[in-house]
Amino acid sequence: MRSRPAETPKTVAGFGLTASAILWMDLIIVLPLAVVLTEAFKGGLAPYLAALDDPDTIAAIQLTLLVAAISVPLNAVFGIGSAWCITRFEFKGKGLLLTILDLPFTISPVICGLVWILLFGTQGWFGGWLRDHDVKIVFALPGMVLATVLVTLPFVARELIPLMTDQGTDEEVAAVTLGARGWDVFFRVTLPNIKWALLYGVLLCTARAMGEFGAVSVVSGHIRGLTNTLPLQIEILYNQYETIAAFACASILTGLAIVTLILKTVLEWRFAGELAAHRRH
Amino acid sequence: MTASSPPARAPVPTGFKPPRTNLHTTRVLPGFKSSLSLTITYLSLIVLIPLAALVARPWEHGLQGFLFVLTDSRVIASLKLTFGVAAAAAILNLFVGLVVAWVLTRYSFPGRRLLDALVDLPFALPTAVAGIALCTLYAPSGWIGALLAPLGIKIAYTPLGILVALVFVGLPFVVRSVQPVLAEFDAEVEEAAQTLGASPLQTAVRVIFPSLAPALLSGFSLALARAVGEYGSVIFIAGNMPYVSEITPLLIVIKLQEFDYAGAASVALIMLGLSFLVLIGLNAVQLWLSRQGGRS
Amino acid sequence: MSLIVNTITKSFTNFAALHEVSFEARPREFIALLGPSGSGKTTLLRLLAGLDTPDSGSITFEGEDFLRLNARDRRIGMVFQSYALFRHMTVADNIAFGLNVRAAKERPSKAEIKAKVESLLDLVQLQDFGKRYPSQLSGGQRQRVALARALAISPRLLLLDEPFGALDALVRKDLRRWLRRIHDETGVTTVFVTHDQEEALDLADRVVVLKDGEIEQIGEPLELYRQPKTAFVFDFLGHANQAQGMLSGGSAQFDGFSVPAVSSAADGQITARFRPFESHVSKTGPGFPGKVLSILPAGSNLRLEVGLSDGIVYETQHAHDSEAATLRIGDDVVVLPTKVYAFG
Numbered sequence: 001m002r003s004r005p006a007e008t009p010k011t012v013a014g015f016g017l018t019a020s021a022i023l024w025m026d027l028i029i030v031l032p033l034a035v036v037l038t039e040a041f042k043g044g045l046a047p048y049l050a051a052l053d054d055p056d057t058i059a060a061i062q063l064t065l066l067v068a069a070i071s072v073p074l075n076a077v078f079g080i081g082s083a084w085c086i087t088r089f090e091f092k093g094k095g096l097l098l099t100i101l102d103l104p105f106t107i108s109p110v111i112c113g114l115v116w117i118l119l120f121g122t123q124g125w126f127g128g129w130l131r132d133h134d135v136k137i138v139f140a141l142p143g144m145v146l147a148t149v150l151v152t153l154p155f156v157a158r159e160l161i162p163l164m165t166d167q168g169t170d171e172e173v174a175a176v177t178l179g180a181r182g183w184d185v186f187f188r189v190t191l192p193n194i195k196w197a198l199l200y201g202v203l204l205c206t207a208r209a210m211g212e213f214g215a216v217s218v219v220s221g222h223i224r225g226l227t228n229t230l231p232l233q234i235e236i237l238y239n240q241y242e243t244i245a246a247f248a249c250a251s252i253l254t255g256l257a258i259v260t261l262i263l264k265t266v267l268e269w270r271f272a273g274e275l276a277a278h279r280r281h
Numbered sequence: 282m283t284a285s286s287p288p289a290r291a292p293v294p295t296g297f298k299p300p301r302t303n304l305h306t307t308r309v310l311p312g313f314k315s316s317l318s319l320t321i322t323y324l325s326l327i328v329l330i331p332l333a334a335l336v337a338r339p340w341e342h343g344l345q346g347f348l349f350v351l352t353d354s355r356v357i358a359s360l361k362l363t364f365g366v367a368a369a370a371a372i373l374n375l376f377v378g379l380v381v382a383w384v385l386t387r388y389s390f391p392g393r394r395l396l397d398a399l400v401d402l403p404f405a406l407p408t409a410v411a412g413i414a415l416c417t418l419y420a421p422s423g424w425i426g427a428l429l430a431p432l433g434i435k436i437a438y439t440p441l442g443i444l445v446a447l448v449f450v451g452l453p454f455v456v457r458s459v460q461p462v463l464a465e466f467d468a469e470v471e472e473a474a475q476t477l478g479a480s481p482l483q484t485a486v487r488v489i490f491p492s493l494a495p496a497l498l499s500g501f502s503l504a505l506a507r508a509v510g511e512y513g514s515v516i517f518i519a520g521n522m523p524y525v526s527e528i529t530p531l532l533i534v535i536k537l538q539e540f541d542y543a544g545a546a547s548v549a550l551i552m553l554g555l556s557f558l559v560l561i562g563l564n565a566v567q568l569w570l571s572r573q574g575g576r577s
Numbered sequence: 578m579s580l581i582v583n584t585i586t587k588s589f590t591n592f593a594a595l596h597e598v599s600f601e602a603r604p605r606e607f608i609a610l611l612g613p614s615g616s617g618k619t620t621l622l623r624l625l626a627g628l629d630t631p632d633s634g635s636i637t638f639e640g641e642d643f644l645r646l647n648a649r650d651r652r653i654g655m656v657f658q659s660y661a662l663f664r665h666m667t668v669a670d671n672i673a674f675g676l677n678v679r680a681a682k683e684r685p686s687k688a689e690i691k692a693k694v695e696s697l698l699d700l701v702q703l704q705d706f707g708k709r710y711p712s713q714l715s716g717g718q719r720q721r722v723a724l725a726r727a728l729a730i731s732p733r734l735l736l737l738d739e740p741f742g743a744l745d746a747l748v749r750k751d752l753r754r755w756l757r758r759i760h761d762e763t764g765v766t767t768v769f770v771t772h773d774q775e776e777a778l779d780l781a782d783r784v785v786v787l788k789d790g791e792i793e794q795i796g797e798p799l800e801l802y803r804q805p806k807t808a809f810v811f812d813f814l815g816h817a818n819q820a821q822g823m824l825s826g827g828s829a830q831f832d833g834f835s836v837p838a839v840s841s842a843a844d845g846q847i848t849a850r851f852r853p854f855e856s857h858v859s860k861t862g863p864g865f866p867g868k869v870l871s872i873l874p875a876g877s878n879l880r881l882e883v884g885l886s887d888g889i890v891y892e893t894q895h896a897h898d899s900e901a902a903t904l905r906i907g908d909d910v911v912v913l914p915t916k917v918y919a920f921g
Contacts, residue, residue, distance in 0.1 A: 115335050
């Protein structure tokens with residue numbers, strides 16, 4: 001089978017379609033990007049840097065990194081484990097497992113935060129016990145990690161499952177007949193074959209973990225300098241009309257998003273064959 | 282159950298135990314039990330138990346308490362708004378997404394790769410950033426808002442603002458669903474249509490688009506699901522007026538801030554139930570479409 | 578001291594089943610499992626490899642109960658139909674894999690592994706390909722790497738699943754000779770699966786013919802050819818012409834003539850079968866009357882198709898210098914089998 005190559009638009013319809021696609025993408029995507037930068041640097045470089053030098057903002061950056069540093073490895077390990085059992089074995093209930101795995105994609109981030117309040121909040125299932133034992137989950141780091149983990153749970157698994165299904169089990173079975181044991185099979189045969197897809201999944205998972213707003217907002221309690229991540233700090237600053245500071249923080253996250261996009265594009269371009277063919281986000 | 286004598290068969294050599302599972306494949310590869318228990322434990326702790334808490338909570342004040350929330354006019358207004366605008370955004374994205382995907386696969390022009398990469402920006406850009414950027418852009422004092430204000434069109438702080446945010450959020454779902462199908466569309470099928478006398482427009486509408494229907498629908502479903510639950514990019518631009526521009530996720534947050542856990546859980550459960558119903562319906566259509574595709 | 582498969586039964590949902598299959602492979606023997614798809618030949622191979630477990634029956638190798646060993650402890654060399662080469666490893670690393678994954682105290686030294694890889698690359702005639710990746714090789718070369726990789730662990734038993742299935746005809750024939758030579762050099766007991774009767778008869782010391790999960794016949798190639806036990810074996814091993822006749826006292830009676838019969842059937846009405854090359858074609862005399870439909874060269878022979886009045890078409894083969902060479906399309910001829918087979 002041969003697919004049609006792209007060509008320069010020649011007809012009026014071609015020009016029209018191309019122009020309208022570009023115009024629409026400008027209105028919806030490019031202009032908002034431009035707004036972030038112009039607003040952040042409205043007063044020049046000095047106010048921009050001053051805004052970022054705020055202790056609450058620095059604390060927010062640190063917390064954002066910390067939450068991602070805990071959540072992403074958890075979901076990466078889960079992603080590998082679940083992809084291994086789903087793609088390497090036949091068992092009853094696999095479809096159900098896949099459905100549950102996809103749930104976080106369809107549940108509102110706000111609900112992803114709410115459920116942890118219902119479990120661990122003061123009036124939650126385990127709220128009383130937690131209070132008695134002086135353990136804080138909600139309105140503290142553990143709750144924010146849990147909310148982030150729930151929202152970003154499918155990212156790594158969803159990258160690995162289609163790829164590992166495509167690759168099949170032949171190579172691993174061959175390794176077993178050649179005498180390879182347990183982890184040898186995984187580290188010597190599976191991991192080298194999935195490493196770029198794993199990196200891709202981790203990249204998307206990290207971007208989402210650092211940018212998550214709704215779920216974290218619900219469980220954080222918005223304690224400045226303590227439980228504010230960068231996205232929450234942006235909200236607070238914006239609502240207080242500290243526009244430059246808000247957009248300065250936003251520019252950091254935008255930079256992160258652009259780096260993510262560049263890495264993602266490079267990965268897709270360089271290792272197309274080693275990433276899953278069909279991708280769902 | 283009676284223990285009947287087994288049918289005559291070859292003597293089983295000592296030391297060989299038939300496999301205990303009723304699944305007939307031997308598990309040659311290692312790690313089935315450990316990876317399955319990891320998966321089940323993790324999903325239970327992170328997804329199932331929390332969701333169970335959500336399902337159990339609304340009944341605190343009995344069925345009446347739940348019905349009270351369900352019939353609250355403010356809740357109903359927010360649900361209408363949320364689902365209505367989400368559907369409108371997804372439909373708009375269906376057309377825009379198709380055009381963008383078409384242009385990206387069919388035409389080469391300077392900046393195509395850049396445009397292609399930018400499609401994914403809404404995935405990568407944190408919703409709060411998108412929210413304040415869109416709000417600034419479409420506010421009456423913003424670059425676009427200022428252009429529209431003399432025409433009497435207000436976008437920010439109205440339901441139209443919510444639409445803009447949800448279009449932003451949903452665009453990549455449609456484009457990325459349709460793009461691979463378009464890219465892999467067999468050129469010979471298209472050429473066959475042309476040799477049979479079809480114009481380019483006829484070829485597109487009669488030959489290509491029908492084969493895109495499943496991908497379009499799946500992109501639509503994903504965009505819709507995402508839009509219904511969206512919070513971060515919407516709350517800045519929405520204006521959040523009760524009955525007018527207050528989305529359901531925000532209502533949940535408000536109830537939570539009032540420590541009305543049961544109320545928040547009730548609204549969340551209703552919203553979740555509705556979105557599952559919609560998605561199941563869309564799935565059924567998808568299944569029907571793929572059967573149609575399989576027949577031809 | 579051999580591989581003994583005893584009354585193996587296996588029921589399956591997604592693979593072909595096996596029913597009370599027994600056979601034996603003697604040391605150094607080259608065995609072919611031959612059958613159409615769905616006959617259970619690949620299932621049997623997977624059971625030998627330890628990739629599946631039978632419902633009942635036993636498999637012993639050199640007196641050891643094979644079923645108590647899992648796949649990685651059986652030390653069998655398996656060549657997969659898809660070759661299953663490790664795509665991210667060089668050819669040399671692929672071959673060395675089985676040695677590299679051994680526990681530290683059983684693992685040969687680096688130098689020994691290197692030497693072993695070199696000698697295997699020599700054996701499979703890929704001396705200069707050690708540093709290449711599987712994607713840079715042709716199908717035939719991949720096949721040879723897969724074999725070298727399987728041989729690297731000094732297997733007690735070599736198993737090959739449709740080893741030539743994915744190759745084109747020319748490479749196939751070449752590799753066939755070569756595989757036979759490797760087998761004779763290494764002396765490892767080998768079992769291979771194929772659906773191609775020519776391949777099985779050409780390569781194997783003995784052939785196990787399978788149909789619907791049961792063994793039809795086991796025998797040396799010539800034996801199978803000369804004394805097929807069932808109609809299935811006869812039909813599967815080559816083209817078979819059929820004719821209705823009466824069997825009595827070791828010969829088959831047809832319309833006005835009789836032919837010597839190799840038969841396991843009782844006297845009476847039979848379906849007689851005969852091979853294209855066990856027949857004469859002439860313009861006159863006894864035989865089945867028909868018209869020449871086509872004359873085609875088939876290697877050292879001529880192949881004729883003769884259409885009978887009732888629509889049956891016989892295929893016959895003759896030397897280029899026989900009477901058949903003088904015939905033309907449309908000639909009226911008679912086909913006289915020199916020998917027919919009948920099965921009970």
